[in-house]
Amino acid sequence: MLTNSNPLSSNNLSTSLSTTPTQAGTTALNTELNPDLLKSSSSSYVNGLKGEYFQGTNFNQLKQTRTDGAVNFRWGTQSPATNVSADYFSVRWTGQVIPTRSETYTFHTNSDDGVRLWVNGQKLVDNWTLHQETENKGSLKLEAGKPYDIKMEYFENNGNATSQLLWSSPSQQKQVIPTSQLRSEATTLTTDTQAESQPKAPIIGNGNGLKAEYFAGTDLKNLKLTRTDATVNFKWNFGAPNSAVGQEQFSVRWSGQIMPKYNETYTFHTSSDDGVRLWVNGQKVIDKWSLQ
Known part of the structure; x- marks a missing residue:
């Protein structure tokens, strides 16, 4: 029995993992989710967002898929996931967000480096650039209790890495979107352990060497x-x-x-x-x- 040692945020799902060998050099880990965080209905949804972690900044080399309870990460100079380096990586989070009130919500991202955010198919944030920790935001009118599709994409070039997703509304102070208001289809954590057959240069980089x-x-x-x-x-x-x-x-x-x-x-x-x-x-x- 293994314990996931990745630097997850405090709002993420607690898991117990056991390995299962699969083909093509991939190890699947059977995930037992904390029942307190599971959606109460009999659907296949769990609370949190599906997180796909890629080596490189162009979403080509998928290395790990898991459920993240919230997007609230300050990795600093540490690796975000197994077999992903501390620099030159990207993450895609997908699922649904469920507002608690019928009013206009402002979605905030805090990131170092690039970030893009879609809610209900509408792009609210587009800052796909190299930058230090920066807040971006966009607003959308939502109905209480209705699930809306959400997708956030992020890349890290080098140095410190930060990625956070927050919201606010006229009656809601700005906060990290809580696990209870996020959901996605149940995901078995998988980790790609196969070495690349050919090294690829990072799409975004700077400096000599x-x-x-x-x-x-x-x-x-x-x-x-x-x-x-x-x-x-x-x-x-x-x-x-x-x-x-x-x-x-x-x-x-x-x-x-x-x-x-x-x-x-x-x-x-x-x-x-x-x-x-x-x-x-x-x-x-x-x-x-x-x-x-």
Whole structure:
């Protein structure tokens, strides 16, 4: 029996998890939800929103699906979910919101970085940019007790990460939308544990150098450190590449973009001990994944 150790907010569902092997390198975890947070009817809804966590900022590499009781996260420089790095990730929350009063509600997002929000199919917030912690808002007239579709998308570039969803109305002070007023279809928590077959550069990034992900083990699964390396020019010999991983049995993934100076054919060289693979513009240029 496992306990979910992800940094969830205080309003999230409490869960008890057991692993079940599945195909394609995915581990499904059977989730027992706190019955106090379940919807009282016999429907398949539970309180909270479906949270889909992606590596990268373009919603291509789904890594984890779970139920989040509320969107109230201050991750700082920590990872938001299993197999998702602390930088260059995105999240999509979907479900329904149920107002308690018939009046105009203002929906507030507090985020670092980008955020978009739809309620009842209407886009209320659209700030899909790099920014420090910023509040955005939009308003919509709602009816008490009626469920409205809601979707919030968020991405983190680098540095501190924050994502919060709040509401207010003439008779309701601004607060994080509580778990009791959110619902989504029951979701079994799943975590993708399969290493990527090809590294992809982050869509949004800045600074010179490459994003470097350092893993314990040689299968690119157990992420220990993410940083920017100005160049790939290392001779670690018998030393460890950093304090987070040992001097043996580790792996590194560098990703980003390269800008040639001239319009001509370039030859890319790697010098390594041991295995190495290299892709440029989606083309595998070097494949020497062996002891050498």
